[in-house]
Amino acid sequence: MTDSKGRLMQGEQTDEFLSGIDTFFFDCDGVIWLGNEAIAGAVETVNKLRAKGKRIFFVSNNSSKSVASYMKKFQRFGIEAYPDEIYGTAKVTAWYIKNKLNFTGKVYLLGSESMAEEFDALDISHTGTGIGAVVQGLDIHVNYMKMIKATSYLAKESCLLIVTNEDDRLPVRGSNIVIPGTGSIGAILRVASRRQDRILIGKPNRNIYDCILSKHSINPESSCMIGDRIDTDIAFGIKCGFKTILVYSGVSTADEVEALRKKSPEMLPDYCLPTLADLMRIP
Amino acid sequence: MTDSKGRLMQGEQTDEFLSGIDTFFFDCDGVIWLGNEAIAGAVETVNKLRAKGKRIFFVSNNSSKSVASYMKKFQRFGIEAYPDEIYGTAKVTAWYIKNKLNFTGKVYLLGSESMAEEFDALDISHTGTGIGAVVQGLDIHVNYMKMIKATSYLAKESCLLIVTNEDDRLPVRGSNIVIPGTGSIGAILRVASRRQDRILIGKPNRNIYDCILSKHSINPESSCMIGDRIDTDIAFGIKCGFKTILVYSGVSTADEVEALRKKSPEMLPDYCLPTLADLMRIP
The missing domain is CATH 3.40.50.1000 (HAD superfamily/HAD-like)
Structure with missing residues (x-):
């Protein structure tokens, strides 16, 4: 039912949705933080999902950070994170050149x-x-x-x-x-x-996913991509066969989602949320 | 006869062509010089045309030079030139902002x-x-x-x-x-x-011509634009109703002219020349 896509996730949908997902892919900038400021409640949400036993990957188009510099940033914000969960395009590009292009x-x-x-x-x-x-x-x-x-x-x-x-x-x-x-x-x-x-290399292309798959096994049907950009994050999630959630704390806006509904509804995210915090705040 | 357009100018055509033109518009980089080097014979050609009583304007998309810095460059190359003949986009942009946009x-x-x-x-x-x-x-x-x-x-x-x-x-x-x-x-x-x-502001738009027209009166039918780029110089010349000559000493190539012959023959220059020198060297 295309018409239900791209709508704000309602309270009653949250539990059922969360129970069907075992792996979350997070974009970082615009979702967890904006530059050097954490987005209210986002850090807590990531940590709560981990506490619930969800597997977590951070998948960012940002090429200006190595895994080591990401680790520092996660620590500063109080986010539990491990090098093997972090896939920025600096790391993925090096992997692609070495292992895909040979x-x-x-x-x-x-x-x-x-x-x-x-x-x-x-x-x-x-x-x-x-x-x-x-x-x-x-x-x-x-x-x-x-x-x-x-x-x-x-x-x-x-x-x-x-x-x-x-x-x-x-x-x-x-x-x-x-x-x-x-x-x-x-x-x-x-x-x-x-x-x-x-x-x-980066989203919307699936190279980041291929890099993850070279080390981990993933079931796309129980995976969810959460991002702030339709043209990169949501397109990537759809291409990988994940569920998708668009948050309105970064680049894409509700107006853009409405425009998409008419123009290319196949690109709509499954759900929208004002911010990442709303995923867990909903009763 | 479109088929005769965009061909190398032949010796016997030169005298008749030159006698029909009283005003020459020259692009500079790629026509008279390449960066800091004069193109062989180009300086002599400009000076010879002036000696023959032709009116001359220098019309350049280059925005990095003021009229004063153009004057120095012309002097260094031994080209007779006057501030009122020089129309680079630095000068024309200022004119446009002040006089057209108000x-x-x-x-x-x-x-x-x-x-x-x-x-x-x-x-x-x-x-x-x-x-x-x-x-x-x-x-x-x-x-x-x-x-x-x-x-x-x-x-x-x-x-x-x-x-x-x-x-x-x-x-x-x-x-x-x-x-x-x-x-x-x-x-x-x-x-x-x-x-x-x-x-x-710049070529192919006709603002440079409008800036010249604000001071001079021009008969387009007896005017000729000489340039090294089809998409800017020749397009500009055609838009202004001038005769056009493409020289092969800069950006556009004979292959591009041949491609144009099939794709958009209306954009062909009237004549082509290996370099500006060939306009006067031809017997």
């Missing part, structure tokens, strides 16, 4: 220090000459010389273009500030390189 | 020092609070903080987005280096601001 060449990395750490951990060389792939993540120190380098490497048709994610903005609420995301920075490369081909 | 507010300028000079010359304020328009040109010092500022201003729907040009690359020949152009940098703003609306 790429042994050098990459040019337009990304963060934390990304470099994940590449170092898998012995992926990202300095020197003979570049065979450009990897683009979030680089807040992006400058014109780096753009020239990246697009010049890409002029060679054999040079791969691998992008961690194409989120146009970082989630910011309650402020007039707009922070361009990895996808906005990547737009420079797309336009300047005149290349249509690229490997997209 | 905009009296403040702009946020993502561009060069030379652009700022042209804005100062017309008393267009580009510092402080209360920004009503974002103007984007070539800024080789572009950084993440500037991107955040520009897209945050653009979050306000009333804030105008004015772009000097959308050239994806700067012309470079005989090198593997690709230099992203103003249009590539602008792609960040388009994606991050999620705005489709923008005012495009």
